[in-house]
Amino acid sequence: MRKIVIVEDEPELANNIAELVSLLGYQVAGIFNNFKSCLLFLNENPVDLVILDILLKGEETGIELGRTISNTYDTPIIFCSAYTDEQLLQQVKSIKHSGYIVKPFNRQILKTTIFLALNDKFVTPPSSGKDTLHVRDKGYLIPIEFKNILIAEADGLYTKIVTAKKNYLIRAILKNIEEQLPSNKFLRVHKSYLVNLDHISSFNSKGVKINDSIVPVRRGYFKSLKELFSN
Template sequence: MKKILIVEDEVELANNISEILSDLEYQVAAIVNSAPSALRFLEGNEVDLVLMDILIQGDLDGIDLAYQIREKYNLPIVFSTAYSGTEYLERISSDIHEGYLLKPFTLDSLKTAVFFGLKRHAEKLAKESKSSGWLKIMDKGYLVPVPFSEVVYLKADGLYTRVFTKAKSYLVRDILKSFEEKLPAVSFLRVHKSFLVNTAYIASFNAKRINVGDTSVPIRRGLYKELMERMSV
């Protein structure tokens, strides 16, 4: 379930948005009303999207906050505002948001803005990963760029995926199929419904198991012949 941080200083509206998002099967991580409270929350919590009003309490408005969030976290941001004047629009770079929701909004417009905000961000990450040769992993609030060549194998763990690299392992809140789409098919092979391996690290294999470094993983039925051809054995 995707977690959403709401940055909104109108209490009644914030609660209404929270109820709608919950009905849409999103998890509201928190409701905050200012830039400092948003930044404090993000320091110790993971979220998947920030839904943010432009006019919020404090010296920093939502646009200023968005730039600060982008400096520290790779999170999608959807703005919500009752103002459409050029004084705001000219300050908003396309690099700092994935959507713009004009108040008053309907349930459908909120649903669409959040859905496409998450989708655009996921597509952007996938494109960046494929073009750069790096897998971008969020770990304890930090973005860790991991070269494809350093990834040994990945294991599905429910709605999470464990990414095993030469140096350490990471637990990432994303399904294995999403990683399969990001990683180059020429180097990575889905050997089992729960495992995706970097063929460069395959030490040995038979019709039932593959040894990847010091780890043995199962092989899906019918893959042995394809693996023989891939490894040119």
């Protein structure tokens, strides 16, 4: 059974969330109202998800706790708050998280957000000195070497990473993926496509062939592609 930690400074609301979590078929691993007690628990107990309020008891906020959890553990975070002001959302945006629930919320919203968080796939920046992307797939971190990535294709707020063996749909826009890949190996040939130059078998002004796939080429990008191969 998936284990979920709830961090909420209002006892009654914390108990209500815990009841909903249990009714949805998950185990409530712990309920905390402050930064320190939650981290002490996480240091000793692996969990699958943290539902985290922005306002907590003590000096540290949920933002600071979320950042610490994100930097220390591979544990999805769902932020929970009654506040939606832009300054707060900008702080949340800077932290890797899997959902943001606005209070008050109902069982269906909680159910959907938890499901997506536990089954989501996201990419984390590569470790320094390693030519890999780390993709979380079904709860496991999977390192994908840059050389094995054939195509990166935009799909709204997601990006499809195409390799010879498997495709991964990850929660990251193409622009963010492009920033993590080496510019001397990957080229944007269309607003929705990045391709690995080492895997191009042929191309013309309309398309690039990589393995059995044909990736469209946008007119403005063809010149850069042609110049690279000419050189």
